[in-house]
Amino acid sequence: MKQKKLTSDFAVAGGEATFSEILPVGQLYFPSWERYEAAMRDIFERKYYTNHGPLLERLEARLEEFFGVKHAICVTNATVGLIMVAKALFRDGKIMVPGFTFVGTAQAVSIAGLDPVFCDVDASTHHLTPETLDAAYENEVRAILGVNLWGGAVDFEALDLYARSKGIPIFYDSAHGLGSRIAGKPLGGFGLAEVFSFHATKVLGSTEGGCICTNDNDLAALLRNMRCGYGMGRIVEVPVTTNGRMSEAQAAIALMSLDDLEEHMARNRALASGYEDALRDIPGLSICTPTGVDVTNRQYFVCEIDEREMGMSRNELAEVLKAENIYARRYFFPGVHRSVPYAERYPQYVESLPTTDALCGRLIQLPIGALVTDEDVRVIGDVIRGAVRHVEGLRKHLA
Ligand SMILES: Cc1ncc(COP(=O)(O)O)c(C=O)c1O
Incomplete structure (x- = not known):
């Protein structure tokens, strides 16, 4: 890989891209083809493809043990899981969300027929706090839907007290x-329920998939009966049913991913520590370490860009990296309160979240996961360092 010594070496200025193929932003940990093929053959020989099959049952039992919860209810993705929980709890009203x-967090609230009340977050942890909740609290609020970001977590005790x-x-x-x-306890058992995603970009991937964890027997019974038209477990009256089933193919991949989870989390942490070396002392760049947990899955590598100190905005940096085939993401951008359809439907929140707006303009996520090598991390560090050095020359090539 040729070092970028001149401005013209950068791809935005006509030079050769650092990577010949796109380096996507995250995870994509999958089992080897041999394991995948064996798992799929097993399903085909059994001819049991979906509808709460034996692999799904095995997966739910293993997840209950893993999370230390009474109920792990697998679903086709986290969004459906969030919709189901919101719908199981309420027919109408407002739910506080960051x-x-x-x-998808807010979409789940909307699809469940509820209204989001958008709250700000803390500038250093990026999470809800009792103070940001209280600043947004409205009388018609029925529940709080907190979000745990970046492999970190909210202060569960403080939020529980507030609720x-x-x-x-x-x-x-x-x-x-x-x-x-947190103190040896995995996320999964906090609050009334927690919903996890098994999307391909998550540390435990099953292509699509997710899981609702709860210790509440009544909620679990509702969810098991809402998950599809013909339900499961104890029969209870439900407000609505959906199709949130997880297929046997998804369950098979999730089981293999669960076997490999510790290894994948360790790999993420090793890559993150490589980034810490590669990005050291770059002016205006600070690394956002996941907060609120003792052990992190390090599923994301997020940096905050101070435009004045770096001499380059987050958007400019993202553009330079994209031209190099480094698909760093502006995550989250824009804030949900400013996105379609929320800005139009709930204009009262558009100007009400200053910290969220600031974070949406400053954060960038760098590639981490299965497709990223130690050498890639070093190279990405060099590209960013070089871009900062050549910012004046590069600027005229940027949008
Ligand atoms: C914070 C958050 N919530 C919800 C989701 C939705 O998950 P899924 O794609 O499994 O529906 C995502 C997906 O990236 C997410 O990042």
């Missing part, structure tokens, strides 16, 4: 949190 999250003080339940979008632990 504006700084993936749009109790208002007499409302709290549940969590923990799409980023599988495998992270």
